[in-house]
Amino acid sequence: AQSVAQPEDQVNVAEGNPLTVKCTYSVSGNPYLFWYVQYPNRGLQFLLKYITGDNLVKGSYGFEAEFNKSQTSFHLKKPSALVSDSALYFCAVRDKDSGYSTLTFGKGTMLLVSP
Amino acid sequence: EPEVTQTPSHQVTQMGQEVILRCVPISNHLYFYWYRQILGQKVEFLVSFYNNEISEKSEIFDDQFSVERPDGSNFTLKIRSTKLEDSAMYFCASIDRAGGDNSPLHFGNGTRLTVT
Numbered sequence: 001a002q003s004v005a006q007p008e009d010q011v012n013v014a015e016g017n018p019l020t021v022k023c024t025y026s027v028s029g030n031p032y033l034f035w036y037v038q039y040p041n042r043g044l045q046f047l048l049k050y051i052t053g054d055n056l057v058k059g060s061y062g063f064e065a066e067f068n069k070s071q072t073s074f075h076l077k078k079p080s081a082l083v084s085d086s087a088l089y090f091c092a093v094r095d096k097d098s099g100y101s102t103l104t105f106g107k108g109t110m111l112l113v114s115p
Numbered sequence: 116e117p118e119v120t121q122t123p124s125h126q127v128t129q130m131g132q133e134v135i136l137r138c139v140p141i142s143n144h145l146y147f148y149w150y151r152q153i154l155g156q157k158v159e160f161l162v163s164f165y166n167n168e169i170s171e172k173s174e175i176f177d178d179q180f181s182v183e184r185p186d187g188s189n190f191t192l193k194i195r196s197t198k199l200e201d202s203a204m205y206f207c208a209s210i211d212r213a214g215g216d217n218s219p220l221h222f223g224n225g226t227r228l229t230v231t
Contacts (some may be wrong), residue, residue: 006194015131032217034219036222040226041124041225042224042226043121043206043222043223043224043225044158044206044220044222045210045222046219046220046221049219051216051217080187090157090158094217098205102148102160102163102173103160104155104160104162105157105158105159105221107149107156107157108157108158
């Protein structure tokens with residue numbers, strides 16, 4: 001079985017400050033890891049993914065994520081937050097080795113960036 | 116940029132009625148999915164569809180649910196007899212597996228289903 005935990009329901013940060021949205025995962029084999037963002041009344045939009053190789057992955061809108069195998073984490077980061085980054089963020093995992101193709105999502109973390 | 120489109124954006128129905136949620140995936144994609152998101156809760160997998168048949172389904176996807184690709188472009192989710200607990204946002208997604216197993220899903224904007 002595969003699962004994702006996002007321990008924070010909400011993260012508050014001031015514009016210009018760095019942000020981190022936490023994610024930990026559980027898979028039997030090796031993971032493919034994804035971050036998606038959801039704006040109000042919209043579907044989920046792909047931000048970035050980890051497949052293999054470099055543990056620091058860069059994605060859209062200045063976001064990056066760091067894969068840590070020993071801590072089974074894939075935290076989303078951005079050096080300087082914007083008010084327009086305020087949205088719901090989802091971490092997702094797929095087990096690379098099981099042939100089980102479905103993405104499993106976390107419950108989401110609401111990011112609020114204040115001016 | 117091509118998009119996954121879903122209609123309607125909001126559907127209100129009475130308990131026990133049948134509903135059909137419609138999706139037009141991205142045209143060259145081959146794998147299709149339905150997910151749902153109950154308000155305030157996580158996004159849950161319902162079913163995946165490839166080559167005109169279900170490839171995987173979750174425990175949520177019971178006999179009340181069915182999927183169909185009737186005309187090669189539309190991809191529909193039918194709930195035969197809706198229950199109050201079916202109220203949720205339903206998302207359609209598609210993927211181009213030519214990019215491999217690490218290809219990201221492309222989601223539609225969702226249909227909000229309200230069962231009264």
